Amino acid sequence: MQRLIIIVWFVIWGSSLPLQAAVEVTDLYQHRVQVSSQSASERTAALQEALQATLLKLTGDTSVMDHPAVQQALRDVRNLLVQYGYQQDEQLWLWAQFDRPQVDRLIQDAGSGIWSNVRPRLLMWLVVEDQDLSRKVMASDSEAIIVQQMQKAARLRGLPVQLPLLDLNDTMTVSVIDVWARFMDTIDFVSTRYSPDGVIIARVYQTDPSAGIEDKWMADWTLTLGELRWSGEVTAMDHSVLGAEVVSAVTEQLAQRYRIGSQSDVINRWQVTIENLTDLETTIAAEQLLQSLPAIINVQLLGYGNHTARFELTMQTDPARIRQAIDLSKQLQPLATQTNAEYRWINQQ
Structure with missing residues (x-):
């Protein structure tokens, strides 16, 4: 009964x-690489780069690239190809699609696992402090190099990340101080219009010379996904790469939790x-x-x-x-x- x-x-x-x-990420087993010609030597290098990018999207695991099985597969990259071709728009691209069963087996042989194509949609609040200690929250349409590199890294990793619009609705609700101080009540409230699964707050600033850190710039970040929370730091000599470094670090954490063995x-x-x-x-x-x-x-x-x-x-x-x-x-x-x-x-x- x-x-x-x-x-x-x-x-x-x-x-x-x-x-x-959550977002269903497609085209995980294919990738395209910008090339300058269709020469045989450049084609081989581009195919190897495409396979590396495919493995990175699937696993979120940078260490897999060092495994001997992966190194051998890169040398014999054509054995994993289904098809490839060239695409021309403003640039010349080589597009490659790899054989799913063979790639999956390669990842298994390398001792890693595959991250599901259903991935959390993330909203990143990225605030950058320049050398004059002036701070700015970056918008989705910003042409700043740090934003362009961050968005490129997110595409490369298969991680759905967006920056806020910073239109009137946003700027009337949240300030630079709110983001820098991580006032989560305010940030969560203004983030609801984007319906994200998780929120990243990343802060970029100069390192303290007395701290013994070799790199000149640092970004600290937090990721909140429901009741789950991660945090970390990345450093670099050039602050423009730190958005991409944050994306890489976040991807590593998420893939570690969700990778399928x-x-x-x-x-x-x-x-x-x-x-x-x-x-x-x-x-x-x-x-x-x-x-x-x-x-x-x-x-x-x-x-x-x-x-x-x-x-x-x-x-x-x-x-x-x-x-x-x-x-x-x-x-x-x-x-x-x-x-x-x-x-x-x-x-x-």
């Missing part, structure tokens, strides 16, 4: 699952605990949400008590893919635990 009630509730409730703002084709079981399930209705809703996630074969309720339920998920994928989908669901709040498998249900009115 209880199972019958659950099935009936699934039919009634199924259409009310929250929409996800080489054993993702086997059946896995993963236990998830969800708090704040106050009644049967919310418990059923949570089970339905878990069942709707990609590659889930079965969801079993193992126990319930004190408004907390424990589910076992049977899946034909890596838990990292499921974890990413849950983190982006807007209705399950990840809790900071060692298991990375505990969440809190968010009641949406």
Whole structure:
């Protein structure tokens, strides 16, 4: 009888699952490289660069490039090609598409994993302090080199990142001081118009000569994705590359959490605990949400008590893919635990 009630509730409730703002990144197995000619030597170098970029988009793992299997694949890059060609607009480009099964096997041989093509949409508030200590928040249409390099790095990494418009709506609400001081209430409020999954705050400034840092410029950054939070620092001699360095660091952190391992084709079981399930209705809703996630074969309720339920998920994928989908669901709040498998249900009115 209880199972019958659950099935009936699934039919009634199924259409009310929250929409996800995450972006499905396409063309992960192809890339194009700017070239100056169609010579054989330049073609080989461009194909190698295209394969490196493809591996970086798929794994978010720079260390994979040093693996002997990848180094050999770069020398024999044509073996992984499906097709290539040249494209002409204002520049000449070489476009290459690689064989997905072979590339996946190469990544497995290199001991890494593949980051799902469903990736969080991020909004970056980038504030730059110049040599005169004047600060400026960068807009999406800025022609500053640091912005152009940041946007290029985001495309290269397959990371959906945008800067704010900084139109009247933004500038009437948020100031340079708000961004520099990381006043999150204000930043979160003004960010809602962009519907991001996560918010990056990056600050660029000169390093302290007495700190013993060789590089002249530094950027510190924080990334908030739901209840998850990362932070870090990058340095460089030229401040214009720091936007790209922040994107690279953020990608490394996200890919580390969400990369799908080489054993993702086997059946896995993963236990998830969800708090704040106050009644049967919310418990059923949570089970339905878990069942709707990609590659889930079965969801079993193992126990319930004190408004907390424990589910076992049977899946034909890596838990990292499921974890990413849950983190982006807007209705399950990840809790900071060692298991990375505990969440809190968010009641949406």
